[in-house]
Amino acid sequence: MLVALAANLLIALAKTVGGVAAQSPALLSEAAHSVADSLNEVFLLAALRRSRRPADRRHPFGYGKERFFWSLLAAVGIFVMGGCFSFFQGFGALRNGTGESREGYVAGLIVLGFALLAEGASLLRAVHQVRRQGGRADGGLRDPALRTVVAEDGTAVLGVTLALAGMSLHMATGRIVYEAVASLAIGALLVYVAYRLGRDARDQLIGEAADPEAAARIRSLLRAQPEIDSVEALFTMKTGLDTALVAARVDLVPGLDSEQVEEVADRIKRSIGDTIPEADQIFLDVTDRVAQEAAESPAATGERGGA
Template sequence: MSSTTTQADSRTRITVLVALAANLVIAVAKAVGGLAAHSPALLSEAAHSVADSVNEVFLLAALRRSRRPADRRHPFGYGKERFFWSLLAAVGIFVMGGCFSFYQGVEALRNGAEEELEGYVAGLVVLAFALLAEGTSLARALYQAHRQGGLGDGGLRDPALRTVVAEDGTAVLGVTFALAGMALHMVTGQVVYEAAASLAIGALLVYVAYRLGREARDQLIGEAADPAAADRIRELLCAQPEIDSVEALFTMKTGLESALVAARVDLVPGLDSEEVEEVAVRIKRAVGEAVPEAEQIFLDITDRAAQEGRQSPAATGERGGA
């Protein structure tokens, strides 16, 4: 793992720890305030914070386990651990946050709520504090994403950081919904506003969980490397004088900063076996220098003479090998 990746992981770990600390404190405050005020919106937000806290533990596990080096059982390393734990985080948001919020909203509509509103002032204070804490955590996550390339240019490639940004952004919106619902309930005496806030929080969490889960699923089942990287590899292969044509090029992410590259190329006629081996080594070295994330490079090499019945040499292996 490169020093740049290690530094990025350290910053992401700090960001996750900041989010975890904020969510643990906020979850306790929301739960106490929600039970005291019998507020469905505040209880929905408490469930939201509990879900986020559990998810941050998942993300910390992802950061630690994905750094393990490749071994005999996992020759391509453990980089995809990040995507697995991010998928679990998405499930946690859906089950513990979204479903519970829907439950609170439906129950409020069915049974109404306590008309004693003394605890609501304290509940509003708790939500105001939560808004400040969640906003601080979100600002930290956005700052790191900006340092790593910006929100629209690779800064959110790390699924752990992407999950924290999504959770904190959702939390800020959720707290805003809860504040509006509780305030309108206090003014009008109608619980429907809080119920609507709980349902809105639930819908928001389900949507975020779906988006995060879909991205983790795509990466787990074998997502191709960045199209720009694939284009650079193809251009490099086509520029080699010994390559007559690139028949196929396949890429797959094996981790946050690693990818597998497999190419089938036809060589120009007239090369002997030693020349083919030298060409294969040089091409793999060039690809590795042009696309650093290409940690495993495999070439299937043929020449035109092989198509006419002559046995052709083949060169396969990892970057830097024969």
């Protein structure tokens, strides 16, 4: 992670120097893109460190949601530093033009060429890791961290390609509009990435349910237990990238004594934990429907009232 951060910072510095030398809005937009990616990696490092803290009295469910908080900050950083700066460069180029030099543009294109090779190699490495881990299920990647890496690398490759196209067309035609459009397109791309990242972080911070497939497996497991008459309610919530809370309310078949109920509850909790490894907090509310209905019947209520 630190090596990737250092490489991103070097790429950002090279793009900045090349953009200033060429006075290229597209290259400066890409420099802002690299700075935003570097900020995202800093936030990810902070999230990884802080989210690993053990649960305590103030946070009995642990600190897993720290990752989502820092992801939200990363989304804000990408929007402000990357997207807004790119829009500023694009509109500024349309309004004022630039005093570009051919020598500066050649240097800028060389910088972008090296950046494209570096970002492309990183994307291929991430895709290879996904394939090696069998990364597709239901149309998406299983590992959220891998999904983020692939998305960031893909966005970086697309951004560099847009900047290359804009600068090349500007050099070939002498029209700044191509670079302005490239800067605006990079800005739109970064705003979209920031929106998606912020939306995911928001959903997880306010209590997103666990994977529907995992919830379905838990429900099937509960219904398969011979002692369970019905599953009245099942709730799940992500408490971290690889942890989740599970709470279920079930009605048991009649005739079980308290010792059997306790044994059944312990067995079911162990089964859920073995089936869904991320379910580290499991709460089970068990009731005997027959006994409950008898206790709530008018006759029983009248007897209690008369007493």
